[in-house]
Structure formats: structure tokens, C-alpha cells
Amino acid sequence: EVQVVESGGGLVQPGGSLRLSCAASGFTFSSYAMTWVRQAPGKGLEWVSTIGGSGSSAYYADSVKGRFTVSRDNSKNTLYLQMNSLRAEDTAVYYCAKEAKLYSSGWIWGFDPWGQGTLVTVSS
Amino acid sequence: DIQMTQSPSSLSASVGDRVTITCRASQSISNYLNWYQQKPGKAPELLIYGASSLQSGVPSRFSGSGSGTDFTLTISSLQPEDFVTYYCQQSYSTPRTFGQGTKVEIK
Numbered sequence: 001e002v003q004v005v006e007s008g009g010g011l012v013q014p015g016g017s018l019r020l021s022c023a024a025s026g027f028t029f030s031s032y033a034m035t036w037v038r039q040a041p042g043k044g045l046e047w048v049s050t051i052g053g054s055g056s057s058a059y060y061a062d063s064v065k066g067r068f069t070v071s072r073d074n075s076k077n078t079l080y081l082q083m084n085s086l087r088a089e090d091t092a093v094y095y096c097a098k099e100a101k102l103y104s105s106g107w108i109w110g111f112d113p114w115g116q117g118t119l120v121t122v123s124s
Numbered sequence: 125d126i127q128m129t130q131s132p133s134s135l136s137a138s139v140g141d142r143v144t145i146t147c148r149a150s151q152s153i154s155n156y157l158n159w160y161q162q163k164p165g166k167a168p169e170l171l172i173y174g175a176s177s178l179q180s181g182v183p184s185r186f187s188g189s190g191s192g193t194d195f196t197l198t199i200s201s202l203q204p205e206d207f208v209t210y211y212c213q214q215s216y217s218t219p220r221t222f223g224q225g226t227k228v229e230i231k
């Protein structure tokens with residue numbers, strides 16, 4: 001079964017740091033890009049970051065650029081999100097997702113599956 | 125960045141109704157459009173990819189159409205478990221932007 005499971009969330013003070021992890025199983029981890037998406041309480045989905053399968057390319061939302069770093073350890077089938085200089089507006093459930101390659105009149109990328117999410121609360 | 129605009133943001137309907145949700149991209153994205161369903165307290169799930177292809181296991185009452193900038197998600201006959209939130213998302217370019225979501229509520 002293809003599965004991703006996040007961990008590492010919690011309560012952190014403004015300006016603090018936290019590292020999220022996402023353990024993957026059931027697929028060849030190094031062959032797929034992986035993505036972090038967050039959802040603030042009662043709000044919609046916000047793409048945060050994507051990293052390529054080899055880890056050599058990474059992309060960030062403007063809202064987290066320079067503060068968050070995405071990485072991966074393909075030997076451990078694990079994705080990470082290092083979050084520094086956290087702000088109250090970073091409070092959200094953070095999901096990791098595999099960027100699946102699907103065929104529909106050509107190759108399409110979609111997020112599937114998603115993990116259950118891990119809650120990050122930034123508050124003093 | 126490509127902006128995705130969904131409408132309506134919420135709608136009220138009854139079991140058995142046919143409903144349509146629209147999603148508009150700020151520039152052409154060909155068919156690089158996905159739809160997700162999110163139940164309360166749960167992670168989103170991929171419903172439709174490539175604008176019109178049903179993900180495995182998704183009931184046939186769901187369908188998608190469109191290309192370029194305008195897309196629709198249609199539920200042909202609403203079931204009780206369909207009263208949740210739906211999001212569109214473009215995979216044409218990074219950042220992979222989402223629409224703001226459409227909450228389908230019971231009338």
C-alpha cells in the first residue's frame with residue numbers, strides 16, 4: 001500500500017524552529033517528487049514546497065521562502081521540512097503528498113496520496 | 125503565478141441533485157487541472173486528474189470537463205457523503221496553486 005505519514009508537529013513560540021518528517025512506504029521513493037501543503041484552521045489549501053526525486057531541485061511558496069527548507073533522505077524514504085523563524089500565520093495542519101504521475105491524454109501530475117497531516121501551532 | 129478561482133465558494137443542495145462547480149485559471153493550463161475532495165478533519169483525496177480522468181475508486185457520478193482556462197466538476201446525483209469541500213489545483217507550473225474551495229452543504 002502506498003502511504004505517507006507525517007510527524008513532528010507541535011506548539012512552538014514565534015521565532016522558533018520545528019522540523020517535520022514524512023515517512024513514505026509502498027513505492028520507489030526516489031522516483032517521485034514530494035510536496036508539502038498546509039491548511040490554516042478553517043481555511044483552504046496552500047502549496048508550501050516541492051522537492052524533486054533526487055533532491056537536487058526544490059521550490060517554495062513566497063510566504064515561506066528563506067525560512068523553510070525542504071529536504072529528503074532517499075535511503076530512509078523520508079521527506080523533511082525544516083521550519084525556522086516561525087510566525088503565527090504559519091499555524092496550520094501540514095500535509096505531505098506524493099506527486100503522482102498519471103496518464104490522461106498525456107502525463108499529468110497530481111498529489112496522491114496525502115498523509116493524515118501534522119498540526120503546527122505558533123503561539124506564545 | 126497562476127491564480128485559480130473557484131465558484132461558488134459554497135452551495136446548498138439536496139440529496140439527488142445535480143451540482144456543478146467551476147474553476148477558472150488566470151492563464152491557459154491545457155488540461156493540467158486536478159480536483160480534490162476533503163472531508164471534515166481528513167486529508168484531501170484526489171478525485172479527478174487531467175481535467176476529466178476519474179481517479180481509481182471514485183464513483184462515476186463525479187465527472188470533470190474543460191481545457192485551457194475554464195473547468196467544471198459535476199456531481200450527477202448528490203449522495204449524503206458528498207456534502208464536503210472540493211478544491212481545484214493546477215499542475216501546469218510551480219507554484220502548484222489551489223482554488224479557494226467550494227463547500228457543498230445540505231439544503
